[in-house]
Amino acid sequence: xxxxxxxxxxxxxxxxxxxxxxxxxxxxxxxxxxxxxxxxxxxxxxxxxxxxxxxxxxxxxxxxxxxxxxxxxxxxxxxxxxxxxxxxxxxxxxxxxxxxxxxxxxxxxxxxxxxxxxxxxxxxxxxxxxxxxxxxxxxxxxxxxxxxxxxxxxxxxxxxxxxxxxxxxxxxxxxxxxxxxxxxxxxxxxxxxxxxxxxxxxxxxxxxxxxxxxxxxxxxxxxxxxxxxxxxxxxxxxxxxxxxxxxxxxxxxxxxxxxxxxxxxxxxxxxxxxxxxxxxxxxxxxxxxxxxxxxxxxxxxxxxxxxxxxxxxxxxxxxxxxxxxxxxxxxxxxxxxxxxxxxxxxxxxxxxxxxxxxxxxxxxxxxxxxxxxxxxxxxxxxxxxxxxxxxxxxxxxx
Amino acid sequence: xxxxxxxxxxxxxxxxxxxxxxxxxxxxxxxxxxxxxxxxxxxxxxxxxxxxxxxxxxxxxxxxxxxxxxxxxxxxxxxxxxxxxxxxxxxxxxxxxxxxxxxxxxxxxxxxxxxxxxxxxxxxxxxxxxxxxxxxxxxxxxxxxxxxxxxxxxxxxxxxxxxxxxxxxxxxxxxxxxxxxxxxxxxxxxxxxxxxxxxxxx
Numbered sequence: 001x002x003x004x005x006x007x008x009x010x011x012x013x014x015x016x017x018x019x020x021x022x023x024x025x026x027x028x029x030x031x032x033x034x035x036x037x038x039x040x041x042x043x044x045x046x047x048x049x050x051x052x053x054x055x056x057x058x059x060x061x062x063x064x065x066x067x068x069x070x071x072x073x074x075x076x077x078x079x080x081x082x083x084x085x086x087x088x089x090x091x092x093x094x095x096x097x098x099x100x101x102x103x104x105x106x107x108x109x110x111x112x113x114x115x116x117x118x119x120x121x122x123x124x125x126x127x128x129x130x131x132x133x134x135x136x137x138x139x140x141x142x143x144x145x146x147x148x149x150x151x152x153x154x155x156x157x158x159x160x161x162x163x164x165x166x167x168x169x170x171x172x173x174x175x176x177x178x179x180x181x182x183x184x185x186x187x188x189x190x191x192x193x194x195x196x197x198x199x200x201x202x203x204x205x206x207x208x209x210x211x212x213x214x215x216x217x218x219x220x221x222x223x224x225x226x227x228x229x230x231x232x233x234x235x236x237x238x239x240x241x242x243x244x245x246x247x248x249x250x251x252x253x254x255x256x257x258x259x260x261x262x263x264x265x266x267x268x269x270x271x272x273x274x275x276x277x278x279x280x281x282x283x284x285x286x287x288x289x290x291x292x293x294x295x296x297x298x299x300x301x302x303x304x305x306x307x308x309x310x311x312x313x314x315x316x317x318x319x320x321x322x323x324x325x326x327x328x329x330x331x332x333x334x335x336x337x338x339x340x341x342x343x344x345x346x347x348x349x350x351x352x353x354x355x356x357x358x359x360x361x362x363x364x365x366x367x368x369x370x371x372x373x374x375x376x377x378x379x380x381x382x383x384x385x386x387x388x389x390x391x392x393x394x395x396x397x398x
Numbered sequence: 399x400x401x402x403x404x405x406x407x408x409x410x411x412x413x414x415x416x417x418x419x420x421x422x423x424x425x426x427x428x429x430x431x432x433x434x435x436x437x438x439x440x441x442x443x444x445x446x447x448x449x450x451x452x453x454x455x456x457x458x459x460x461x462x463x464x465x466x467x468x469x470x471x472x473x474x475x476x477x478x479x480x481x482x483x484x485x486x487x488x489x490x491x492x493x494x495x496x497x498x499x500x501x502x503x504x505x506x507x508x509x510x511x512x513x514x515x516x517x518x519x520x521x522x523x524x525x526x527x528x529x530x531x532x533x534x535x536x537x538x539x540x541x542x543x544x545x546x547x548x549x550x551x552x553x554x555x556x557x558x559x560x561x562x563x564x565x566x567x568x569x570x571x572x573x574x575x576x577x578x579x580x581x582x583x584x585x586x587x588x589x590x591x592x593x594x595x596x597x598x599x600x
Contacts, residue, residue: 309466310466311442311466311467311468311471313468313469314415314467314468314469314472317405317415317469321416330442330468331441331442339442350439350440350441350442351439351440354439354442386421386423386424387418387421387463387464387465387472388464388465388466389435389444389445389446389464389465389466390439390444390466391466392424392446392464
């Protein structure tokens with residue numbers, strides 16, 4: 001059976017850009033180890049360094065400020081784990097600072113690493129967000145004590161799309177003498193990012209969120225910043241990340257970035273227009289909905305909406321039966337019992353969090369796709385609500 | 399393209415999720431002889447169960463429901479509503495989550511707790527019927543027993559923690575804080591942990 005499939009989960013991952021596919025197949029023949037001195041190695045090395053400079057220039061970094069890693073999660077883990085390292089061999093001289101400050105809406109790879117650091121005796125504090133998911137700047141200033149070594153705040157949130165004022169956060173953090181890291185996995189390639197303008201010390205990003213291959217990410221480390229490797233045992237990446245370089249993946253990432261240089265700005269306009277069309281349709285045609293995230297400072301293709309009285313996993317699976325792929329903040333889909341920490345942090349309440357659906361549009365999304373969703377979504381929500389005890393005209397009392 | 403994606407759920411769950419049976423429609427009259435609601439929206443699961451009972455034979459004639467919850471919650475209520483029709487109240491009262499999971503051909507482990515509301519809602523509906531018909535003596539109150547005196551943790555809380563995914567003493571402690579003060583209840587807790595694992599998961 002041929003069935004229409006529509007992918008609206010581009011914040012989870014994206015399909016490869018045709019240019020990326022081409023560059024991957026073209027590069028497959030290059031197999032040399034970058035560290036080898038012979039021609040095979042030099043061939044790979046040339047490819048790698050060429051890719052590095054293309055990627056670096058996209059975020060206004062110098063080539064030697066880019067370290068290739070295995071994922072955005074690895075980049076984030078690398079930065080956070082530096083805080084617990086105080087070895088005399090390590091360039092990360094701790095001085096008297098041993099604490100970290102992170103936002104409540106970070107990705108699990110930051111939250112879980114922080115919990116692990118807390119077990120090792122590092123004090124971790126949190127800064128909360130407002131109802132749109134924006135950092136509480138007053139609280140940030142208040143919580144920035146002298147002991148804080150590192151602050152980490154994500155640039156754009158994967159679930160609700162809210163974009164932070166990173167430049168201002170970075171300024172506040174530096175005023176107090178702490179280092180600043182931003183997880184820009186959802187931002188780089190979707191919105192304009194300039195590391196020098198932002199004055200970040202560390203910035204993480206990834207290839208597969210922007211039509212590049214999976215299994216490759218990059219970490220920007222500002223020249224002169226303290227650093228401590230997360231993966232040791234090799235001289236690769238200036239001794240900052242051991243392991244033979246993933247030449248193929250990195251070249252693919254550079255191809256993805258090259259495409260972003262051309263496509264990002266017009267695509268953002270297009271996605272924003274389609275997203276607003278979907279938002280307006282939902283607002284006008286489906287009762288009892290709430291939109292989550294910031295109305296303006298938001299990723300162009302992200303729309304997060306809560307359907308009152310309807311549980312998210314049920315909506316997701318009925319949409320999936322129609323061929324539409326989305327994601328949910330509901331607990332049921334996550335394997336835990338708590339709904340999304342991001343949705344709870346913006347205080348929309350448990351019920352709305354359980355009923356939250358994220359549509360994330362991408363470069364392959366068309367107006368036809370949105371038409372199809374507009375056609376199917378009301379019926380799906382009606383079906384789920386029709387059997388819901390939480391959306392009944394009858395009084396359900398306990 | 400062939401159907402490329404096997405669901406995390408069994409075909410039986412999928413079947414009942416796509417075509418749920420006996421859903422209570424908002425716009426129709428349904429005069430139930432007993433009804434019960436369990437769970438709460440905050441936790442992401444709530445079920446309303448309504449039954450019609452033949453008074454002479456004490457048999458469930460019909461059953462309608464509404465569920466707020468995920469696919470496994472919807473499917474488990476649906477399959478339960480089919481199962482109980484024609485069943486004696488005494489027998490229906492004994493249906494356990496394990497029976498429902500079995501009918502569904504299994505559930506992913508972290509979804510087991512979604513199926514426990516069905517039998518609870520059914521018992522609540524039967525209790526309601528007993529209450530309405532002056533048979534309150536048949537209602538079995540499952541009184542909670544305190545196991546951990548320091549943290550005031552009951553056997554029900556241990557059971558819930560198991561249903562929510564605790565499989566080891568450590569995980570139980572993470573969820574409930576049981577035995578984190580004097581630790582004297584450890585032996586009894588371990589016994590209950592095994593008992594509930596056997597009851598719900600094996």
